[in-house]
Amino acid sequence: MKTADTMLDIRYRPGPGRVILTGTQALIRLLLAQRRRDAASGLNTAGFLSGYRGSPLGAVDIQAHAAAALLAAEGIVFRPGVNEDLAMTAIWGTQIVPLFPGATHQGVFAMWYGKGPGVDRSGDALKHANYAGTTRHGGVLVVAGDDHAAKSSTVAHQSEPALIAAGVPVLAPSSVADILELGLYGWAASRHSGLYVGFKTVEEIIDCTASVETGLDVPIILPDIDPDSVAMRLHEPVLAQEARVLGLRRPALMDFVAANRINRIVEPAPGARLGIVTAGKSFLDVEQARADLGLGFARVLKLGMTWPVEPGIVRDFARGLEEIVVVEEKAPVIEDQLRAILYGMAGAPRIVGKRDETGATLFRAESDLSAADVTLGLGRRAQRLLPDEAREAALAHLAATIEAGHALDFGAHRVPHFCAGCPHNTSTKVPEGSRAMAGIGCHFMATWMDRATDVYSHMGGEGAAWIGQAPFTTERHVFANIGDGTYHHSGLLAIRAAIAAGVNITYRVLFNDAVAMTGGQHVDGPLSVPQITRELAAEGVRRIEVVTDEPEKYQGVADLAPGVRVSHRRELDAIQRAIREIPGVTAIVYDQTCATEKRRRRKRGTMADPAKRAFINKRVCEGCGDCSLVSNCIAVVPVETPFGRKRAIDQSACNKDFSCVEGFCPSFVTVHGGGLKRPEATRAAPPDDLPEPALPPPEWDMVVAGIGGTGVVTIGALLGMAAHLDGTPVSVVDVLGLAQKGGAVVSHLRFGAAAGAAQALRVPAGRANLLLGCDALVAGERETLDCLGEQTRAVVNLHETITGEFTRNPAFSLPMARLRQSLARRVGEAHLDTIEATAIATALMGDAIATNLFLLGYAWQ
Template sequence: MPAVNHAYQLADRYQQSEGRVFLTGIQALVRLPTMQRQLDRRNGLDTAGLISGYRGSPLGGYDQELWRSKKHLAEHDIDFEPGVNEDLGATILWGAQLVDYYREDVAKDGVFTYWYGKAHGLDRSADVLRQGNIQGTAKHGGLLALVGDDHNAESSMFSHQTDQILESAIMPVIFPSSVEEFLSMGLLGMEMSRFSGLWCGMKTITETVESAASIEIGALPNFVKPDIPIPPHGFNYDAHLNWPAERLEFERRMIEERVPAAHAFAYANKLDRVVFRAPKKRFGIVTTGKAHGDLMQALKLVGLTEDKLAEIGISIFKVGMSWPLEPRGIREFADGMESLFVVEEKRPQLEKQIKEQLFNWPASKRPEIIGKRDRRGEVLLPEIWVFSPEIVSQALARWLNGTSVERQISDAVAAMSAPSHNRSDKLVARAPYFCSGCPHNTSTKVPEGSKGGAGIGCHIMVLGQGRKTETFTHMGGEGMHWVGLHRYSKLDHMFQNLGDGTYQHSGSLAIRQAVVSGANITYKILFNDAVAMVGGQPVEGTPSPGVIAQQMFAEGVKRVALVSDNIDNYRGDKTLPAKTERHDRDELDQVQRSMRDTKGVTVIIYEQTCAAEKRRRRKKGLMEDPARRMFINDRVCEGCGDCSVQSNCISIEPKETKFGRKRQINQSSCNKDFSCVKGFCPSFVSVLGGQIRKPDVSHVANLEDAYFAALPAPASTSVDGEYSILVAGIGGMGVLTIGGILSMAAHLEDKGSTTLDFTGLSQKNGAVTAHIKIAPTPADIDVPRISDGMTDLLLGCDMIAAAPSINKIGRGRTKTIMNTEKVPVAAFTRNNEMYFPAKETLSEFVVASREEDVSLVHATEYARKLFGDAIATNMFLVGYAFQKGLIPLSQEAILRAIELNGVAVEFNQRAFQWGRIGADDLEKIEALIGIKPTDPASEDKEQSLDALVEGFAQELIAYQNEAYADKYRDTVATFQAVEIGEQGRSGRLTRLVAKNLYKLMAYKDEYEVARLYSDPAFEEKLKAQFEGDFKLKYHLAPPILSRMNKATGRPDKIAFGGWMKHGFRLLAKFKGLRGTRFDPFGYTHERREERAMIKEYEDLIALAAAHLSDETSVTISALLNLPDEVRGYGPVKDANIAKMRARKEALLAELTTPIQKAA
């Protein structure tokens, strides 16, 4: 068993000066400035560091990590001053490079500076970068721009490539290929910036900055200063250079002096280097950045070992500075080569420069240069999206066509390209979506007849939700589309969403432009009190609604309205201008309609705290947690989905019952927004006080120690080369934690390890994956991403999230452990009838591998019963896989890694051990918790027709009386006889009649709702979910008491106290009045309609019986199932009835057509 380093602490990632540490890409960028400060101290310089910029994926979490490390950074004289936006952050750093101008006023020798921002931010900062760069850096200063490049649009509106922007600003582009190189190249980049006087850029991309690795920290480097002539004025900022008189001299120095200085520094310090030199020169491969790792992995995939490379004569040159390409190194490498193959992602940078460098060589000496296109001019490497080792392998095969390894590589590539099976068309995606209780569920609605524009932020997910919000701009350009379009549009007005973070960043200027233009537009400033899209950071300057309102009136907007879910907090707010209108969020539609009719620019400040941030604050005790939860009485629920329409909330989930699909509230994910109660339905109940009931697991805890001690050691798994684990699940449920824990455990055993997280918007209920690699040493891992077919273990924490990773399965290689829990996808909020393809999804994994290699585990169900919390699911699966011998780490290392993680340590360690028990003896767990979950992949066993009919008949007896039930039985039996006579058996059609006739006959009037609330089963369901001293409030809209809401056109619901249960019991006793002239409710439109539909359906059954044949069975089936479309109460039901009757007419016309033809 390998030794575990128990002395290692998380602080070592920043404080350990030499040896192995485990770092994420973001943490490496936090450590980098402290190493620069240490290097300066060693060299006798008294410098300080300054960091500024603006957040954005893949650098979205950089500011948070800097804040967490504030104390450590301060110890090294490093300050963090976040910019309000990217270009202002860059200008702040420009100021720090002026220390030589203000030398007598500055105490430090210099200030080294780091700018950070994603590619979009680099675009908008280009002017600052050009102007600052042309002036140069301080002698002991320097600027390194950390650029978050998103080559594949993993977390951006579109894919990026920042090389060209940096080149246009004459900023050298340093491109690390790993977390370790962030440190080595980052130090070198800063020293280059100082020496040459140029601002430098360093590219960070998703696959490096969002990965983590066990890396080696060596002694601080000794950089070589090139022996080149230095002009009298030096290369750095020259306070004596006059502007504007000598403005052309600025450009001359930058191009003719500083760029060559950067070349010289790069050459002297081996920034570009030969990583493999073959004894004979024939072929050369030139790479940079991530593509280098892809190449090295590709060579392994096609079996080109170092011996093979040497035999063929292939050498490899790794370029660290992709622009401007240092000429001496590439010429030395190219000299004597027959062919150069340039491997780089996106549009060609290196290839163009190499061709330029070698163009004038004699034809006899000049090698051919292959890159994006092959010898015939056909595409060899794509200029779009991202590379993979497989793509590089295919390109290698074509480049080396005609060599001794042609067949070997071609066979390897053919094996990679083996056709996969046809995927089921029933599979669904787990797309990101608004959080439960998200303010944007309400704030992004627009009134009927209006349209809106989307903006940057979480609220951009409104696109594609059918909310008439369809276009977007860059950050800060919100509303400008309409300013350009309004004069040509038939629309007179537009709504525009604008996040509070974007408002502070640059969006306020767009409002100013809109005012100047005179366009009719209403900005909805979505004030959510956090920048939720990239981690919940505070908005710079933390502007309040009052301050924003003051600014808006000062800009000249016509009206400002504050809409809030807690408007009472603002009634006496003196920061709000007196003319600011104040409204509750329930009045949003009215406010929007009023603003729409106002000429000019108007503003709605929609204030509601981000739901995720609200949840975090409640956990920390920083925000009140209302002692209220919503509960749905599923027997009263009609399954109409109006609660989802009103709330757009993912915590409203389907609940399958014998009465059809109903609704339930996921209490674990509910963030207590309570907008679901607006659904026009009497099934909603407020539970006041009490707590969510947790299962009594004391008997489990009493047995744990003995169970854990009795566990046998797992089957051993050795690591020979890379061992790849892919974890897939739902954002926010601990998937990334698994990656961190397993990688850290490998690090503690002195193994090589990496993890790569693919998140994007996954924290918003989308899919997330973690690629984990474990190897004997760090050098054994070339890239953190797992190649297709190369997964050893696939942990499916969620089957839907795991489905897109099926191509990572290698038949005969991959072992799959899949959680069988059916977690609804967000699309259910918009599609009431959405089918959950559990069987089809799980079968995909079996088909892709082998049945014996797929283990289906009811992990979530076990977690709930063992721990009372589904959050234990993922660690349970880790323990299960470990006990099966599928994780090549020791228990000691995993438990220590959980301890270092520092979150719910005991809980997670126990979940891990229970997962081990599940793998060793699942029956022990099932006996202990008293359940044996059903297999979701198995077909649901349908109840027999006789049992179905009799069950519904018994319900109708309770509903009305025996005679009423007999009428139901007789009608079904009559049709059943016809179906048997016509088709030789009864089944599908009679089953439709049985279900739908029951549904219509058991219409939920006041007596039935009262009976269902009086049923002891309702109280039992409540007590099963809640405990403690709680009270109830029933949300009803009785026709006599409810007032019609003019804005919604619906009766308002009224909250009735717990005393209402006595009223329900009394009212239920009067069910005998139903349908008689003494029924006071029977005269309402809704009740008359319900009785009429029963008669209509009976006539329809008779018509179907008369025309049943093989030719008409499909149409008759649709006709007989029409009542299933009639769901809901009041106006919801009326709308559904109208739709149903329109469809009925079309189906009846269709039914008579074949009859007429037959005649």
């Protein structure tokens, strides 16, 4: 194919073609597609985007800002919300536009976004807005981001129950391409029915990068209806609203869904005895199972709308079936509706899903479902109806593959930790005799460190649990951590509640000038340390202290609240010991910029990079670990020498926080001026006799396992773009969780037919052709081991990258020999290549950040 234009605009350019998009970028393209569709129909509409970031929808605002010029040119306004429910209320306002004089457009189509807990907290606003309705040329899409396995959430969540409670129908896209199609149907359904339309997304869809066809015609059929009968009305009595929702709008929705085949029988299988009903991400897992087990004899119904399920297609689908297996994650939303629809139908098939006919678990309701879970479950049901020896052998092989991976996992895991130089390394310390309550944000990770930090709450409830505990305990005081983003979102109300209750609590407002948890965005709105101190003082906080790593920057600052003292972070312990003795609500505002954001800004030239570095003299170091204890920093690493274990500063990881030099140790050397010496090796010309690598087969599955923040996702992005430019179908799924905080990250890359077909987005159990183990520990974790089989080639970096445990245990080391042994047992010694990639890449390039790309090149050769 002709090499594509790779500029940002190509992702959003109108017209047909193949582009590479993430799920998040597909949402941005969807907004543009709706506006262009309206323009082509002669409609003068505008668009509106608002919500609040949170995984898996943590980058919607980043992508919207990146495409700001394109959005503005199409009349689409982006207004990030201070919190989810206020954003929902703003969305409500867009539908009011044509009902008042002065409207500049015929209607405004709107998109709200937020993670599952944000849907929950917005329930009141959502129900009010949904019952009020939409306008004929408006429409609302409610994009909910669900984290079924709580990979980066404090609670596992599923949005359907909350959306259903608000009377909001739910669409469930199964792929990036599905987002572009179902989204247009969603807005059309919202306009036609007068209802808001939910749009359920999960990590595997939103964090997927795929090469997709765009500009395809999406024919929309509008059944006959009086638009005014369902549209929003001013001053409508409350019960009249409810009557229209139930009596007019929902039937109109059902007519639209049926007319446009939102739910489709994708495999009719005449004469079938077994039927499968599924939706969303689970549809791809079902298709993977059908391909692997030869289940072409089963009838398959893919639901585009999971609630309310349109009864007509269910009855048509069920005729002649002996059994229907419902495959869905979490609660039985679809399964329960199918039972209600088919109740009393002559010859109705047996329905199984969460449990089989004996009450035994078939597809668990907790966590999420893997492709292997779905394959094993469907395989058992298929064998019950139509036994087959080859299928039985395939199921046994799959079960053995998973069991082998589990047996080799010996429990060592890369747990996320504060980044090198993170402010929370210091700000979350608790004085002896006290404890702290955790909050939402990166600082939540203090709960699994030795920091006397335990109880946590939902976002905005930080510290409020103490109001209920305080009257019934002899404990006099607690600290509560609250991030600046959470404070601005809704957390100030918790502080107000504590003041009203008269409890003794010190809020530590952690001002790090970035929403680091979701990508380093700025807080949505003006927020500064002086402003926070004035707000706290106005609320009635008894004592306010500012603690910072740069007290000099407050010289001449006159707008702090009266009586506020600014101190260096070295004084934190003394300040906390004193402030906990003061009755009532007190506060410490800890001001230090996010370390990762500092690094980004220094690279961009927007923040000064101090010409200063810390080193450890190994001959003086006694290996006591005091520097790690003081700094809690993962840039302090072990070095094995003939004289025993010593310490060093990983200059590639160091973010120049310099808290490590505060330890009581003569081995530290601080160098002022100059920079790191460039290694001699980088001046050598590369060899010109490298053999040309053999190309892999057209279908190729690859797993990249490494550490968040080291460029694992970059590997997937590079290979994904390369495949796209080559015209090869590709999908890349990044399993992140809290990975950007030094935890495990695994990327699943599928090339060729496997990527182009409707099959599982993650590499199925035992199917990987290549494991690129950028970190041996993540490569040896169970989730990675499950993907490996006898055909897998594994290329693994054997460099020991220490975990956060080392900051607390000076003797801690990784079981590198056992990790290598596990991988060798899994793929075979002949298929395992290990290399000290970090040392070589650092010697070549002067920075360990080159490690993963070096390892990729090694694997390629």
